[in-house]
Amino acid sequence: MKQAFRRFCCLCLTVLTLCTMVNAHSFTDVPSGHWAEDSISRGVELGLFNGTSTATFGVGQSMTRGAFVVLLGRLMDWDTVSSTAPSYTDVATTSWCYSAVETALANEVITTQFTTFRPDESITREEMAVMLIRALGYTTLAGLVQDLSLPFIDVHTNRGYIAMAYEIGLMTGTTATTFDPSAYTTREQTAVILMRLYDKLNTQQETYAIVSDLTDTAALQSQSVIALSVATLSSGSTPRINPQASTSNQQAAIATIHENGGTALLYLTGTDGAMRGLVSESVDIIVAYLDTVGYDGLFLDVAELGSKYRTFYLQLVQALHESMGDDAPLFVMAEAPSWHGTAYNGYDYGSLSLNVDRLVLRIAPYTETIDTFLVAPVDPIEEVYYALTHLPSTTDFSAVSLLITTTANARTGNSGYDTFTASDVASYLADADTQIRTSERYDCGYLMGEYATGSRTQDVVAWYLNGEQVLSRTQLCDLFGVTAVVLSDGHSLLPDVVAALG
Incomplete structure (x- = not known):
């Protein structure tokens, strides 16, 4: 899991020093009572969003792929990455979104499956769902849940990502049975979606x-x-x-x-x-x-x-x-x-x-x-x-x-089932001969070590959750x-x- 969760509590304090005293009422294209007014105002106040000018937010305009990764980087408060050589042929080191694209790549939000990123193209609803779930660190989980039921009859690719974005309440369908994955997302729709995510990740646990x-x-x-x-x-x-x-x-x-x-x-x-x-x-x-x-x-x-x-x-x-x-x-x-x-x-x-x-x-x-x-x-x-x-x-x-299970599921030898305490696990983790592994499928750690009793040595396997x-x-x-x-x-x-x- 990436750094996002731990650092969200600090986000408000850091961005408030950077934001301008602008709210939705300052934008001529966001009238009082507009359905996205609150999200736009809060996003601007937090320093997450900017207008297309000092007078307009850009309501009705589609969000570009480059602009979206910039917003994600701000929201997730990632450390900026700036490689010496660009990872995509169409995002040069001099590009306004170069660092944001490289940072998104470093955080596995995007991949280098293709040589181009297409930063100036409008982002589709499907692409946004994928980036959101990958930004949260649930890429493997999205692959596992893709076969679960989904109410949308028009979703044929990236089902797991869209299902998760829908189930956790970040994105809704365009109708009860359609998601319209190829449709573009407007700037105001993006503001609402990102503020939903911001609010969810800033709840008091x-x-x-x-x-x-x-x-x-x-x-x-x-x-x-x-x-x-x-x-x-x-x-x-x-x-x-x-x-x-x-x-x-x-x-x-x-x-x-x-x-x-x-x-x-x-x-x-x-x-x-x-x-x-x-x-x-x-x-x-x-x-x-x-x-x-x-x-x-x-x-x-x-x-x-x-x-x-x-x-x-x-x-x-x-x-x-x-x-x-x-x-x-x-x-x-x-x-x-x-x-x-x-x-x-x-x-x-x-x-x-x-x-x-x-x-x-x-x-x-x-x-x-x-x-x-x-x-x-x-x-x-x-x-x-x-x-x-x-x-x-x-x-x-x-x-x-x-x-949350804080003990470990373990076995000493070839049969049986044991429960290890955290101190048992810690003792094996401190042993240089212990092999420490992670199952991405289950998002769970396990270790393989040895337990000696007299002249006899037995293999030990223990599954546990780390921080x-x-x-x-x-x-x-x-x-x-x-x-x-x-x-x-x-x-x-x-x-x-x-x-x-x-």
């Missing part, structure tokens, strides 16, 4: 964490909301909570969280076996436990629910919401809609999102063995995209969060309006993941 080690003070103070993984929900003749830590230890951890100004949630796990009996009995025992121990709220995680438990689970969440009240945070985990993994139909995403503070999506894991080699990418990027595009339209996206890969997922969340992520284990964080999340 919140981070929460689940913590199981009650003695890790740093983890307990790392985020504003911490969920303590200390109990399970089960059901026999009556529902019951089974704690894995003493009440005093839980209360000490809660006190540590509160001392840092944080919110402490009970992370309560369960299986479909707990989804039976009377909803009221389950609610009563859960609320009583929260009150007795002193939790601020609840994070409920009932995993891998089938459709037969869908109604009970929804009723349980609704009843908890009513019983706990608006002041007590209620988080609920749900298995995300899945493309290649196992899909679970026990979650009414739309209704759940309306009854919780956070509906947290857990991405379906991939785990397979190819010639004894473990292939187990963590939170595959294609599955994150699929999940976010396949939530029902009734879902309140302001309540949706993504679970850049976590950022690519949080950026995707921003693009879909999902403004929070939950770390699966706040005790297990690689240093570059901590740095990436700020």
